[in-house]
Amino acid sequence: MKEDKDNQLFRHRLSCINYCALCIVHCALIALSINASAQSRVNRLGEVVAWGKRPMKEIGVQKTSFDSLALKENIALSMADILTFNSSVFVKSYGRATLSTVAFRGTSPSHTQVTWNGMRINSPMLGMTDFSTIPSYFIDQATLLHGTSSVNETGGGLGGAVKLGTLPSVAPGFNLQYVQGIGSFRTFDEFARFTYGNDHWDVSTRVVYSSSPNDYTYINHDKRENIYDDNHQIIGWYHPKERNRSGSYKDFHALQEVYYNTGRGDRFGLNAWYIRSNRELPMLTTDYGYESDFDNRQKENTLRAVASWDHRRSSWRTGLRAGYIHTRMGYDYSREVAPGIWADMTRSRSRVNTVYGQAEGEYSPSRRLYLTASLSAHQHFVKSADKNVILQDGDRAIVGYNKARVELSGSASAKWQPIDRLGLSAVVRQEMAGTTWAPVIPALFVDGILSSAGNVMVKASVSRNHKFPTLNDLYFLPGGNPNLLSESGWTYDAGVSFDIGGKKPFPFSMGGSITWFDSRIDNWIIWLPTTKGFFSPRNVKKVHAYGIEGKLNVAFEPAKGWVFDLSGSYSWTPSINEGEKLSPADRSVGKQLPYVPRHSASLTGRLTWRSWSFLYKWAYYSERYTMSSNDITLTGALPPYFMSNISLEKNLKFRPVDLQLKLAVNNLFNEDYLSVLSRPMPGINFEFFIGITPKFGKK
Secondary structure, eight states: OHHHHHHHHHHHHHHHHTTOOOOOSOOSSOSOOOOSSOOOOOOOOOOOOOOOOOOGGGTTOOEEEEOHHHHTSOTTOBHHHHHHHHSOSEEEESSTTSOEEEEOTTOOGGGEEEEETTEEOSOTTTSOOOGGGSBGGGOSEEEEEEGGGGGGTOSOOSSEEEEEEOOOOOOSEEEEEEEEEEETTTEEEEEEEEEEEOSSEEEEEEEEEEEEOOOOEEEOTTOOEEEEOTTSOEEEEEOOEEEOOSOOEEEEEEEEEEEEEOSSSEEEEEEEEEEEEEEEOOOOTTOOSOGGGEEEEEEEEEEEEEEEEEEEOSSEEEEEEEEEEEEEEEEEEEEEEETTEEEEEEEEEEEEEEEEEEEEEEEEEETTEEEEEEEEEEEEEEEEEEEEEEOTTSOEEEEEEEEEEEEEEEEEEEEEEEETTEEEEEEEEEEEETTEEOOOEEEEEEEEEEETTTTEEEEEEEEEEEEOOOHHHHHOTTTOOTTOOOEEEEEEEEEEEEEEEESSSSOEEEEEEEEEEEEEEEEEEEEEEOTTSSEEEEEEEEEEEEEEEEEEEEEEOSSTTEEEEEEEEEEEOOEEEOSOOSSTTOOOTTSBOTTOOSEEEEEEEEEEETTEEEEEEEEEEOOEESSTTOOOSSSOEEOOEEEEEEEEEEEEEOSSEEEEEEEEEESTTOOOOBSSTTOBOOOSEEEEEEEEEEOTTOO
16 A cells, blocks of 8 residues: 555656746736736736846846735735745645744755845744744735845845735725635634825735634544454554644734835835734644643744835935834743642743844946945844743742844845846845854856747856854753854856747747756754753754756636636755764764755646636645654654645625635645644645625725
8 A cells, every 4th residue: 555655646746847947037928917805807818028128136036926816815824835835945834823934945944034025034043934924915025036046135045035025005095805714623814904095105904813723633643542352352453533632823913004105216114013923832643641731832922113215216226224023932831730730841931122224225327237235234132031940949040041143234236238138147245143254155147048039048146155053053051052153055056947928829828947956055053962961053064955946837818718827846855964974873974854855846726717716736745854864763754745725716796895705625635644743734624715895986
């Protein structure tokens, strides 16, 4: 049976490779142009223009952009869900509504830099971002910058960067949208947005509230139940069916945006995003206790705010930003040791305050030359403590750290097109953390049009990059190592893309690309056990990550009123530890890094007819090892899995209001899978959404 399953999964792997091409030059034709709040009809495909002047700012850049249809698919989706089904980056999820991190090109989640409206939102303590806490309905622009291309945005993205942002454009006058979602496991999702717009002002308020007991059932493969006969002899066994325990959550998000456009080239903006989250951490599949005996809970209160000013002229632009982040995080783990008597095992409290500022400018002295410069600063104040450590005299001690660190990042770039078919770009970035300066980060990019027929383009780039240790790496007690070195490496990539289209036999467009990359990272930081009984980070590894990324987009109109578009992505990512052995028993050298799949893929197909829309989404991850030695005898390896989701949407137009009805089915084939060891995932589940958009007297 296992061999049949492996063969089946191997066939699925081969099918996803057929879609290996990464879209570099955006398709000249957009297959669908449907308003996110009230989709009422299908726009017919027009004529394809295969040749055009590309933006100089994107010379040589390898990126993946997401349109509004993907971002606003339904209110229950987080950015972790969007990236899973619309890209080939690896999304590591600890379960439904729990920690979800993103890793590019065989690196770790801390090597992925994340910005929101220009401000970096990675945790200064852990260096990573939890994408499960970012509602996709709060994001208007999302772009992945792969490898070298991240240097254009920020340093430290040894794998890449995720660029998130909001837009000021809203419909004129007063507008309201309300969406109610009801799903399996008694899940409720609510979204409301109020907007007002005129020639100068754009005001928007968005609110999302999600809650669920999250008590889905699953087959626990980490436990076995014996079957006995009448003589109490074991005659068989089975894996029990259990329910996800202590996994409830309540998440509240509010986003306030105010923009003022003077009409003379100046725009002022204010974005404020508040998060209040109360989540239980589900019990592991290896836990044998009762959920009523434990309380394992994480609470978060976060405020992110950015004020901006942009001044634009025909040949130059300047901009200023100022931001602030405040996060209070509490983690409590307690258990009932006797009836009515609870013992606190952990009472972790952390408080993070970040002040942000940035100045940037762009200048184009001629149509063939484009210059940019940017300087940003993040000042972090972090206080982290576990208030439950008991001393020998019975008093409670506070174990943790209280540190501040400033991080500076400055860059300058020059982009030049000596001829229309050729583009060259050079970026120089300098960074500092605390009192430590990183070596200069250089990056070179080149692209060129090989053929105007099909818009065939080649791109290549090379860059050096550095990532400073996180505050937990340096100061966590016990175990922090203040002598850590920065992780550093060189990254190379090269690829080819195309973009074609036509009107016969019917209107269609197709675009895609394939990219090769190679990255070598030194001083890789890993936490290892010590003889004192705790873990401590060390610079021990040299990692060689390489592979292929690809994507293909197809859109066509087979008949009047029908539009079909398909997008697929694929990554092959060996990520090998090439460091020195730490001991004669070390078997990690030459092995794939833990939790890094060699193969990942996604596929999205959408069929639209008039006011109907059908969506199919598919994602695939190959086997992931759970140990650096790739040993499968102890904890084993997580088997490959593929995920299929579908949805059917209908839009109804009435004189006073527009209605949107949607039914979504997740994990269509009831796949039994794990993303992280001992963390159960839900089987097939359903969601129903109704959206209401009043017209307020508008036609």
